[in-house]
Amino acid sequence: MNNKIAIYLRLSLSDGDLKKGSKDESNSIENQRLLLHSYIEKQDDLPGEIVEYVDDGYTGTNFNRPAFQKMIIDLKQGEIKTIVVKDLSRLGRDYIGVGDYIEQIFPLMGVRFIAVNNAFDSMKLNNGTPGIEVAVSNLVNNLYSRDIGKKVRAALEVNWKSGKATSVNVPFGYVWNGKGNQRWAIDPEAAVCVRKVFDLALSGRNTTQIAYAMNELGLPTPGLYSKRKNTIVGGNAIIAPESEILWNPGIVWRVLRRYEYTGALVMGRRQKLDVNTTAFRTLPEDKWIITENTHEAIVTKDEYYQAQKAIRNVAPIQYKTEDDFALKGKICCGNCLRQLRHEKQYGEMVFCCGHKRSVGKFSHCYSGYYREQAVNSRVARAIKTVFTALEVVNQGMQEKKSITLQCVDVDDLKKQAEMIRAEQIKLYESYADGILTRNEYLEKKKGLGEKLADLQEKIRIEEEEQETADELDEEIRSLTEQASQKTYIGGLTKECVDAFVSMVYLYDDQTMKVEFNCEDVIRRALEKYGA
Numbered sequence: 001m002n003n004k005i006a007i008y009l010r011l012s013l014s015d016g017d018l019k020k021g022s023k024d025e026s027n028s029i030e031n032q033r034l035l036l037h038s039y040i041e042k043q044d045d046l047p048g049e050i051v052e053y054v055d056d057g058y059t060g061t062n063f064n065r066p067a068f069q070k071m072i073i074d075l076k077q078g079e080i081k082t083i084v085v086k087d088l089s090r091l092g093r094d095y096i097g098v099g100d101y102i103e104q105i106f107p108l109m110g111v112r113f114i115a116v117n118n119a120f121d122s123m124k125l126n127n128g129t130p131g132i133e134v135a136v137s138n139l140v141n142n143l144y145s146r147d148i149g150k151k152v153r154a155a156l157e158v159n160w161k162s163g164k165a166t167s168v169n170v171p172f173g174y175v176w177n178g179k180g181n182q183r184w185a186i187d188p189e190a191a192v193c194v195r196k197v198f199d200l201a202l203s204g205r206n207t208t209q210i211a212y213a214m215n216e217l218g219l220p221t222p223g224l225y226s227k228r229k230n231t232i233v234g235g236n237a238i239i240a241p242e243s244e245i246l247w248n249p250g251i252v253w254r255v256l257r258r259y260e261y262t263g264a265l266v267m268g269r270r271q272k273l274d275v276n277t278t279a280f281r282t283l284p285e286d287k288w289i290i291t292e293n294t295h296e297a298i299v300t301k302d303e304y305y306q307a308q309k310a311i312r313n314v315a316p317i318q319y320k321t322e323d324d325f326a327l328k329g330k331i332c333c334g335n336c337l338r339q340l341r342h343e344k345q346y347g348e349m350v351f352c353c354g355h356k357r358s359v360g361k362f363s364h365c366y367s368g369y370y371r372e373q374a375v376n377s378r379v380a381r382a383i384k385t386v387f388t389a390l391e392v393v394n395q396g397m398q399e400k401k402s403i404t405l406q407c408v409d410v411d412d413l414k415k416q417a418e419m420i421r422a423e424q425i426k427l428y429e430s431y432a433d434g435i436l437t438r439n440e441y442l443e444k445k446k447g448l449g450e451k452l453a454d455l456q457e458k459i460r461i462e463e464e465e466q467e468t469a470d471e472l473d474e475e476i477r478s479l480t481e482q483a484s485q486k487t488y489i490g491g492l493t494k495e496c497v498d499a500f501v502s503m504v505y506l507y508d509d510q511t512m513k514v515e516f517n518c519e520d521v522i523r524r525a526l527e528k529y530g531a
Contacts, residue, residue: 004048004049004050004051004074004079004080004081004082005040005046005048005049005050005051005080005081005082005083005084006051006052006053006071006074006075006080006082006083006084007033007036007037007040007050007051007052007053007083007084007085008053008055008067008068008071008083008084008085008090008091009029009032009033009036009052009053009054009055009056009085009086009090010054010055010056010058010060010065010067010068010090010091011028011029011032011055011056011057029054029056032086032090033052035086035116036084036085036086036116037050039084039114039116040084045123046082046084048081048082051074051080053067053068053070053071054067055067055068059093060089060090060091060092060093060094061092061093061094062092062094062097063092063094063097071083075109075111076109080111081110081111081112082111082112082113082114083106083111083112083113083114084114084116085113085114085115085116086115086116086117087115087116087117087118088115088118088120090115091115101113102122106122107122157268157289159182160265160267160268160289160291161289161291162291163183163265163291163293163294164181164182164183164265165182165183165184165265165267165294166182166267167267170184171184171258171260171261172190172193172194172222172225172226172255172258173186173187173190173191173193173194173261173298174186174187174190174191174260174295175187177295183294183295184260184294184295185295185296186295186296186298189225190222190225191298192219193214193219193220193222193225194255194261194298194299195298195299196214196217196219197210197214197252197255197256198256198261198298198299198303198304198307200213200214200310201256201306201307201309201310201311202303202306202307204310205310206249206310206311207249207250207252207253207256207310207311208249210247210249210252210310211246211247211248211249211251211252211358211359212247212360212362214247214252215246215247215359215362216362219247220245221245221246221247221251222251222255223238223245223251224238224242224245227242227245239337240336240337240338240355241335241336241337243364244335244336244337244355244363244364244365246355246359246362246363247359248355248358248359249358250358252310253311256307256308256310256311257311259290259304260295261297261298261299261304262292262297262299262300262301262304263292263293263294263295263296263297264290264291264292264293264294265289265290265291265294265295266288266289266290267288267289267291268283268287268288268289269282269283269288270282270283323342324494325342325349325372325494326376326379326492326493326494326496326497327375327376327379327492327494327497327501327504328342328494330497330501330502330503330504331351331375331503331504331505331506332503332504332505332506333353333355333356333365333366333505333506334505334506334507334511334513335353335363335364335365335366335507336353336355336356336363336365337505338353338354338355340352340353340354340370340506341353341354341357342372345369348371348372348373349371349372349373350369350370350371350372351369351370351372351375351506352368352369352370353365353366353367366506366507366508366509368508368509370506370509375504375506375512376492377492378512379492379497379501379504379512379514380492382514382516383492383496383497383500383501386500386516386518386522389522390522393522410459410462413455413458413459413462414459416455417452417455417456417459420448420451420452420455421452423448424445424448424449424452427441427444427445427448428441428445500516500517500518501514501515501516501517502515502516502517502519503515
């Protein structure tokens with residue numbers, strides 16, 4: 001168990017010959033595998049089972065790779081004592097992160113690390129610290145990744161300037177033309193909606209009036225259209241019911257701002273901050289790559305600029321950053337399932353459905369306000385019912401402990417099984433000594449075998465039930481401990497909500513649904529111990 005040798009294999013798209021669109025492993029992965037297996041076979045001091053961890057197509061600029069993370073988990077569980085890679089760049093190209101693993105994490109956990117092509121073996125270090133050549137190699141790998149990042153961006157810009165789109169997201173109103181030349185074609189059904197938005201804007205209507213008209217006509221929003229066509233790419237799945245996926249001023253604004261509808265390709269709106277992060281920044285418009293006349297236009301350039309008048313007076317969105325309250329992130333409209341807004345009305349804090357406010361009569365959401373104090377009080381009472389249920393369960397657990405002697409003793413069953421095994425040995429000895437005939441031996445052997453099988457099945461069932469019961473008891477004990485620590489003196493606290501509440505849904509000023517993140521545990525416990 002503790003002599004496993006992990007060989008870690010990795011290749012990213014920028015590193016070599018990954019076959020795009022293929023489910024087969026890349027040639028480089030197979031070459032790495034052959035090299036490492038050959039190396040291990042030649043080493044006398046590397047005994048043990050070889051276990052492979054393969055990340056094919058994952059970047060080395062960070063450590064968020066599934067196989068690598070699985071290897072680290074196995075390492076922490078003591079299953080791995082040696083890690084072998086082709087070279088340091090396979091472990092990663094973030095020189096600080098790689099250095100941490102080699103100099104601190106692996107030595108601390110007693111793991112030997114070998115990078116074959118770098119001739120690095122942590123077991124053969126003179127002073128226990130990697131030499132300057134390792135640090136230089138890590139730095140070079142990091143700089144290589146940065147250089148690759150620049151080259152990738154440059155290659156993308158070449159495609160953009162030649163009119164080739166590289167984003168998987170196609171603007172509402174277009175589809176990939178299917179000819180393999182990375183260009184878009186008009187989607188007739190969706191283009192009707194886009195054209196209508198611009199026509200309404202050209203008629204002098206503002207974004208609110210346009211949204212009202214689009215809902216009046218029953219035309220689908222971009223999100224609803226993608227959902228019906230099953231073409232949603234990236235982002236969060238739409239959880240609102242279809243009846244509440246409606247046009248609002250924000251959606252209209254985004255459609256009117258898409259210069260792509262003039263037939264131009266607009267790419268490079270965002271740029272990655274660094275090769276070692278997944279964060280992006282939005283670039284100013286003068287940094288975007290705009291290539292004219294790359295696909296068929298839905299509106300003319302003159303119509304596009306004329307339509308911008310509809311959004312001239314739209315105030316920019318003001319994002320709240322310091323608004324914090326007990327139910328933050330956990331309170332939704334029960335009808336449209338969107339997060340409720342938290343704001344002040346008439347001197348007190350309230351919740352309201354922003355979706356209802358933006359689309360008006362077309363939504364069936366509640367149009368009034370929910371007083372925060374009243375909502376918090378009702379949620380607090382709901383949490384109190386959970387505490388009461390925990391008291392019932394704990395009482396049942398205590399009563400069970402008083403009658404544990406009446407339960408089946410697994411150790412006693414195991415002793416019975418050992419006795420039967422001993423009888424089987426004696427039975428064979430009697431047969432070997434000629435005391436029993438063959439038929440007598442086989443008949444008695446069969447009877448003992450059946451008894452042993454029955455006992456083993458009972459042991460298995462009892463152990464599984466005991467394991468499940470132990471897990472359930474531990475979960476209940478943990479919940480009870482949390483309940484004893486969470487109070488809401490002076491009002492409902494965010495700490496208490498986070499510990500027990502999954503989501504709160506408000507339907508009108510009288511109807512509320514509270515979902516608890518411990519409902520399943522309490523239900524199972526009540527079935528086992530409850531009244």
